[in-house]
Amino acid sequence: MSRNSKKSNDEAYVRMYQQMVRIRAFEDNANKLYLAAKMPGLTHMYSGQEAVAVGICEALKSTDKITSTHRGHGHCVAKGADFKEMFCELLGKEEGYCRGKGGSMHIADQENGNLGANAIVGGSAGIATGAALSAKHLGKDDVTVCFFGDGALGQGLLYEVMNMAALWNLPVIYACENNLYGEYTKVEEMAAGELTARAKAFGIESHIVDGQDVLAVNKLSQDLVARARKGEGPFFMQLNTYRYHGHHVGDINREYYRPKSEEELWKTERDPISNFAKWLLKEKVLTEAELNQIEKDVQQDAKDAVTYAEAADYPDVSEVTLHVYKQNQGEGASQ
Amino acid sequence: MSRNSKKSNDEAYVRMYQQMVRIRAFEDNANKLYLAAKMPGLTHMYSGQEAVAVGICEALKSTDKITSTHRGHGHCVAKGADFKEMFCELLGKEEGYCRGKGGSMHIADQENGNLGANAIVGGSAGIATGAALSAKHLGKDDVTVCFFGDGALGQGLLYEVMNMAALWNLPVIYACENNLYGEYTKVEEMAAGELTARAKAFGIESHIVDGQDVLAVNKLSQDLVARARKGEGPFFMQLNTYRYHGHHVGDINREYYRPKSEEELWKTERDPISNFAKWLLKEKVLTEAELNQIEKDVQQDAKDAVTYAEAADYPDVSEVTLHVYKQNQGEGASQ
Amino acid sequence: MREITLSKAVNEAIAEEMRRDSTIFLMGEDVAEAGTPFKVLSGLVEEFGTERIVDTPISEPGFMGLAVGAAMTGSRPIVDLMFGDFIFLVMDQLCNQAAKTHYMSGGKLSVPLVLRTNLGATRRSAAQHSQSLHALVAHIPGLKVAMPSSAYEAKGLMKTAIRDENPVVIFEDKLMYNDKAPVPEEEYLIPFGEANILREGRDITLIGTSSMVQVCEKAADMLAEQGIEAEVIDPRTLVPLDEDSLINSVKKTSRAIVVDEGHQSYGITGEIASRLNEKAFYYLDAPVQRMGAMDVPVPFSPALEDITVPTPERVFEQALKSVKGELFHGA
Amino acid sequence: MREITLSKAVNEAIAEEMRRDSTIFLMGEDVAEAGTPFKVLSGLVEEFGTERIVDTPISEPGFMGLAVGAAMTGSRPIVDLMFGDFIFLVMDQLCNQAAKTHYMSGGKLSVPLVLRTNLGATRRSAAQHSQSLHALVAHIPGLKVAMPSSAYEAKGLMKTAIRDENPVVIFEDKLMYNDKAPVPEEEYLIPFGEANILREGRDITLIGTSSMVQVCEKAADMLAEQGIEAEVIDPRTLVPLDEDSLINSVKKTSRAIVVDEGHQSYGITGEIASRLNEKAFYYLDAPVQRMGAMDVPVPFSPALEDITVPTPERVFEQALKSVKGELFHGA
């Protein structure tokens, strides 16, 4: 595990630890809701990849933007979202981040700079790059991070926007979470050549980092975000990581595409949370008791949020035609 | 000028020279038809780029496929098309290659393996790659060449299909004609990084060649086509070249995007036809008189074809609903 | 007769055709070992191998383009598009290339390919995984559009689609994959452009597409209890459209409702209703009614999603109004 | 009043709005120094610089995507799509992203962007440069669709589009760029959802969109010579649609023809005709007629192309038939 530590960084370490624990707790509860048939539809778990979202988002300020994916709960939590609105959204309740209209695959949290999950693989690459263009155009120093999976490298849109980002030096960072699979297919069956070569082709500086090591991810992110803010972007990061669950919650029997032993290996030896916990103990940033307390608090928080969300109201049926169009100034009711 | 010559190759040299002259003559006549307001619509001239189409197509057999572009007359001639059907098509006549339905931007010549020009920039990259996949699937040894301009590198589709071609070792050659401009914009304003890096990113072997040197183009093509035929594809070629005319026949005042001096330089010092003529003389492949005779014959051929096409009939109006659908066996009239 | 699921019916159709014609291959995301996320294609790769059941990268525009080129050169590709919503990604290759090639080449080139995809909301999949976008492709000349409404149709139409010399888009209802229907063991094909009259009636014609056929049938049951005889018709293909059968039915019943799961505005219902109005105008006792999905992106929340699509109850009510003459001056 | 070309009108609208609001920028292919191939934007880059008039690579899906992200974060992008036919390339970003973002986010995010593009055949540009594809986007909830029919509309609708908080697609008729019309010097906006009655009449209503408004007016002139008074209406926006004005007109005239340059089947004419049939049914003396472009890819040959679109003569003939009661049992 990399070490860029000083005691002065303790606050950040604790926050990153907390955030990773929060993501894991959120996902465990979401999974339970699904198994108990309390959640409508399906959802894609982020468990295992926590260090990526947290290491990156810790390097961002809240006006910085991110775009997210179908596997978006982790990014959402990491960028500062609350459990309550998140669970409400997952259950289709009125108090959800999107008033129940978006659900898991479209969860967005504009106030914290999360422009939303996206159910079109690669679909947010344009949005992220456009947000960066917008910042430049409006004279803001915001940076945008575009999260996407290895599978999204199949989408041509990504190459179009990386080219423009490179041509125009946009403050955008492409964060490719290589979790080795796109649905039920191995990355090497979907992607020819080196992944980073696809960004380098446009002259984009590219990095590969261990996505299970939150400090390594954060260190690289700090550096790239700072440089992007100064106009030295764009950048590309390949973050090697792993998803613990199936592609989605319903993907239970998956041995036909990946062995249990591989899953075991990642879970036992490369877990970003327990490895970071060990490091925090070793470096005496936190005690065993403090770690447990964090875990306990987060669990309680999640439990309360779930309880709240389960009891919360669905949106009124009249909302179905609301928000198709945004009302213009001086206009009557939404058309 | 490169030299892989033996007298035994004379036939090929003469054929390549003829074909280049034919393309130039075709374009000069097409331009005249436009200026005389005899041609419907617009057209994009290939003049200046002849060595690319001819050098490549000379390396192909007639069952090999090509896909072409909006600037497609040169590819069409080089792949073996006749002037008569070509001019008829340009004038929207019934005897045109596409019965007048396609016109300049959709001219196709299936019998010689030309799958057609395309009015969507980059739009044929999928078709070419699919033709290569088809050959593999059907157990044929045909190779497909995908012609496209530097501007088409902006289209994401190209990256999607290059990835698949690389994954599946398809017998396709991507021939990027870098004529320095896409419409009225310089290539460096549209493309970040090195052009060939965009293919290398997928592990595709890439080459840069002087597109004004028909022998150099042909030599590289012979090699790559042979290797693609053996299953060693795909390949990528960047062919540096220049278009003499405007983007299309109507693009007359173009000094705001490229200087006259640049045009002069290419026309006087790098003309693929006159340079090759000099070489043929020097190597005593042809005499001055023979060169003149070729020129004369081609001009006559073009003139006759134009005369024929001008007098030819338009398709009957009943044809307007024909060919929307291909009739299935046992079906009545076209739906 | 044996009953099989719609999923199995599609699988059988493809397998039978692939056995018959070695130029056919299928490609798409996770179609091979995974057999698609809906498991519709399970078992095919075991029989036909990975050369003919081809897993692609997540490159919809790209593999759609490959299919066009393959179809132009002697192969007969079937493209699997995981969700109908992704059709937006392949529109250029489908509509600018596949649909126009035969025409633009004056009949010289042809593009015999099948794009199989799906439609249907109420699966809690939200706005980008729930759309019914068949109207978009039905508007483009050069494409044929099939809308199977049961396992029987799914098999017969798929086989016809595969043998067609033109690009055909076939939309399966993803909520019906596990629905069973009688399907003969013997080979059969369902010709394009022939509507199916599921139920005869003299009081009102209910025209339903795909998922909405069941809705119309249920509404017809409810109407029957009120002594109203509804005729239920499934056009089965939107292009070509069996206008005659629809018109003849309406000439008989003098009333009609067109029910479709695509957005109502600028969609399928407008076209069919217009043709009936034009060509059966003087037979109509009431304006032809239309019931499409609401003109809203599909919301995630079950509380909202369920009201966006036509239901048997609402078709029943609308039919009742129409028959009782309550449709004076429209909605 | 001064007369200016449609091209100049669009140029003025964009320039005025860009002066007013610095968050607006425009991007597309060859929009800066070249001012687009149609020269519509000439001069803008000189005033606003290359930071606000941005030349892009040939990456339609890409820059459409950029516009969505920019619009979500405080900018107001105008996207220039050189030919309407390229809309197929941007459908995913336009329809899955831009159109749905406001709704999917429960109203939190919004996408105020304008996609300006064109339509229109008979320019001898063949099947991939001649399409009129407005029906496709009109079908997608979340998008607004404007169809200017003259320089006056082009300016007023463009300014309204730029100020709208939603994604708006505006289709200009590329054959009308040099057509002049009176356009006030003073600022004006044309609200969305308000049809324009160009000519009053009591015998038949001719509803035309974009390029077809002129066609309807010419047909009305011809009808006038026969003593038939046609009312000519231009809806100006398809979404929102000023249904009331159209219905009221038809209630008055009892007859209507809907004329549009998109393909007839599953397009605009079906929707408008259906609404008239539904809501003015008992006023109609003849079935509402539709005249769209033929359901064929646009052919290159002038001999064929010219017959694919509605002409004043054909609208005139159809109107005559309708008025004379010759439309018994339809076409």
Ligand SMILES: Cc1ncc(C[n+]2csc(CCOP(=O)(O)OP(=O)(O)O)c2C)c(N)n1
């Ligand atoms: C355009 C598109 N194609 C296909 C899908 C179906 N799909 C959802 S997730 C997924 C795999 C994505 O893989 P990756 O990008 O590696 O992300 P991961 O799921 O591994 O996090 C696919 C194919 C989709 N949602 N969008």
Ligand SMILES: Cc1ncc(C[n+]2csc(CCOP(=O)(O)OP(=O)(O)O)c2C)c(N)n1
């Ligand atoms: C998808 C698409 N976008 C834009 C255009 C308009 N257009 C036609 S040719 C051209 C430039 C193409 O440049 P390049 O590929 O370099 O070919 P060249 O014209 O230089 O031969 C453009 C932008 C088009 N036809 N298709």
Ligand SMILES: [Mg+2]
């Ligand atoms: Mg992955």
Ligand SMILES: [Mg+2]
């Ligand atoms: Mg070029």
